[in-house]
Amino acid sequence: MSDYKPGSRWKSAVGTGEFVVVRPPSGEGELTCGGAAVLAHNAAAGPASDAPAGSEGTAAGKRxxxxxxxxxxxxxxxxxxxxxxxxRPLARKDAKPLPASD
Known part of the structure; x- marks a missing residue:
């Protein structure tokens, strides 16, 4: 198991995605991207292959x-x-709507 601390940086082993942990998990598990475990941001290894076809991918600036x-x-x-x-797949979080003003 890797240490997913808030602020820790990770990168995809099968693509160009890069990620930052905002809130750590409460239990044990492995964070994956495209079916492969993510790598520490400072790891020397780059993308090994392409992500599986049909995946939505990740968008910059989204949680x-x-x-x-x-x-x-x-x-x-x-x-x-x-x-x-x-x-278990991670779902994209949408922005909370602002309250209506009268």
Missing amino acids: YAETESGIEILCSKAGTGDLAFAG
């Missing part, structure tokens, strides 16, 4: 979260491959 573990990830560089934690 992704998984409710069971509580993990929340910020995508700092767009890439291919979908994020998952402990085999």
